[in-house]
Amino acid sequence: EPEVTQTPSHQVTQMGQEVILRCVPISNHLYFYWYRQILGQKVEFLVSFYNNEISEKSEIFDDQFSVERPDGSNFTLKIRSTKLEDSAMYFCASTFGTLNTEAFFGQGTRLTVV
Amino acid sequence: GDSVTQMEGPVTLSEEAFLTINCTYTATGYPSLFWYVQYPGEGLQLLLKATKADDKGSNKGFEATYRKETTSFHLEKGSVQVSDSAVYFCALSPVSGSARQLTFGSGTQLTVLP
Numbered sequence: 199e200p201e202v203t204q205t206p207s208h209q210v211t212q213m214g215q216e217v218i219l220r221c222v223p224i225s226n227h228l229y230f231y232w233y234r235q236i237l238g239q240k241v242e243f244l245v246s247f248y249n250n251e252i253s254e255k256s257e258i259f260d261d262q263f264s265v266e267r268p269d270g271s272n273f274t275l276k277i278r279s280t281k282l283e284d285s286a287m288y289f290c291a292s293t294f295g296t297l298n299t300e301a302f303f304g305q306g307t308r309l310t311v312v
Numbered sequence: 313g314d315s316v317t318q319m320e321g322p323v324t325l326s327e328e329a330f331l332t333i334n335c336t337y338t339a340t341g342y343p344s345l346f347w348y349v350q351y352p353g354e355g356l357q358l359l360l361k362a363t364k365a366d367d368k369g370s371n372k373g374f375e376a377t378y379r380k381e382t383t384s385f386h387l388e389k390g391s392v393q394v395s396d397s398a399v400y401f402c403a404l405s406p407v408s409g410s411a412r413q414l415t416f417g418s419g420t421q422l423t424v425l426p
Contacts, residue, residue: 231414241403241419243414289356302358303357
């Protein structure tokens with residue numbers, strides 16, 4: 199069964215450092231997403247990406263965040279200068295289309311900022 | 313904006329007990345509704361979905377009916393198993409829009425005891 203894979207599963211970084219979270223979406227999917235879940239809180243939408251550009255983003259997705267599809271398979275989330283409050287589980291997801299399609303999620307990357 | 317309110321947990325049941333996890337939503341238009349499940353150490357998996365009023369989604373013995381009049385999508389299972397222990401998330405997605413942006417509830421931790 200096709201799956202979305204994320205690496206690493208857990209990353210610890212110092213405050214102020216840049217981190218890149220990596221995702222390999224399902225190969226024939228066209229839409230890609232990042233969500234995050236701060237411990238004990240809701241899963242929150244960050245950004246969606248289609249045709250090599252951001253299609254929607256939430257208020258959380260400020261200038262310190264960026265996304266990129268550097269090649270035909272990877273989809274990355276970069277946080278330029280991490281803050282303590284960026285500590286969360288980050289989920290990548292992909293869909294084939296936008297209507298009546300299922301979002302497939304990765305297993306998540308737990309980011310801990312110290 | 314759109315929102316999902318989900319029954320708070322944790323919920324602890326004995327094997328073969330009846331399960332209900334309440335979910336209500338606020339949205340404009342006609343959203344699609346979903347239940348996702350997260351087993352320990354894994355990503356979010358789609359459990360079931362409904363795309364229009366009065367639709368019933370079902371999978372693995374779980375059911376939920378899209379009730380527009382009460383804006384609800386309660387999850388039910390007649391006889392839970394130990395293997396159902398997981399976190400359950402109710403979510404919605406707007407029908408319109410350029411991509412599928414999911415709004416999640418806070419999640420309900422279910423523990424089933426043998």
